[in-house]
Amino acid sequence: MYDIKALYEAESTAHAVQLRLEHPEAQIIAGGSDVLVQVREGKRAGKALISIYMLDELRGIRIDDEGNLRIGSLTSFSHITKDPLIQQYIPALGEAVDMVGGPQIRNIGTIGGNTCNGVTSADSASTLHAYEAIIELTGANGIRRVPIKDFYLRAGQTDIRPDEIQTAILIPQDSYKDTAGYYFKYAMRNAMDIATTGCSVNCRLSPDKGTFERVRIAYGVAGPVPMRAPTAEAMAAGKPVSRETVQAFAQAVLQDINPRDSWRASRALRQHIAVELASRCLTESVHRAGGAL
């Protein structure tokens, strides 16, 4: 038995909003692979929970009227990996979430939960940052959209207001079209591990594959929240597709990231890995985009 004070089960998104207002002290639970473990650990023991897990309306992936790739917040990691639209437009995201935990965790874990818990090591987060995802929140006054970089306030804290639940993650068409990307998770084990550092890169090449039109890079565990590396991105934009550009780009990330010493790894190791991953991820992205180095 879990030490749960009360369980309020949402029957629709509107009902979830109503429950949020009625029970401001309650914790939202989606798949529960974080929340239930924290209840077991004692960190969240004795709390009331609002379960949104049964809301099938928050599952599934489609292209919306504006051309955004719309991922329902309760879509599980395994369903994202298997989804044909993800495989076609943003395979790096499907590959990234295929590195979360193990197979059973990927069946219960949701992309909404992975972002709402505000953890820097979330495997989906760096790729979502690199594709400039928009977080859709539904509250009493309707829908609010927040760019993912503003959604993360600080470690473990995201911008969800007292009446809101996260209902979708949108990838704008301008971010995913004509891009190729790659995610590298550096961890100690191949399964059931948390990233020491994770890096997600995507690029758009000129039609002749000779110039970087645009490069995006984001990290997990390179700072208190997932982050882009704007100096490196600006440095690569408009440059020729070459090994020199890739190396200069990779070195430039050190001006943006701010990893810490922790029991998992030192700051120095993380900085070293961050440079290496930037180089490998951009190299693979170029290959996937049809370019050569």
Add this chain to the structure above:
Amino acid sequence: MEQQYKQVNFNLNGKDVSCVVDIRCSLTDMLRNQFGCTSVKKGCEVGECGACTVLIDKEAFNSCIYLAVWAEGKHILTLEGLLGPNGELSDIQQAFIDEAAVQCGFCTPGFILTGYEILETGKLYTDDELRKLLSGHLCRCTGYENILKAVKKVMYQRLGKTPEEA
């Protein structure tokens, strides 16, 4: 605080069932205590070891980090559901015996259910792919080699192939 109960209706091993559960129950608790499915093992109880694995709508889940009330309307398969009408073992269970993939047996039901999910896809996997698909389970006795062999053996059997042909 008053205790909170809820009626849950679902399909367990092919049979429609219903029961009243304390909302604080995990799916592991409900399957073991109210339905006697003791193949669903209590291991780590935090979703790391895979001993409590069951299939929900044909996908493997750690039942220890799944609320019992979420079983509503779902099809749940435990190891008990793999047996034939007269208690016959399924191909995957027999393969675990034949390949000596069982020692203490605590991880076995979970491994077999994930194995069953893998085999039901009808696909041919490489060893590395199988290792990744089986990676959500811990075994502290036999090592993983015989478990991998057992799953692989049934995969080839079901596809009517030998490793050489693949």
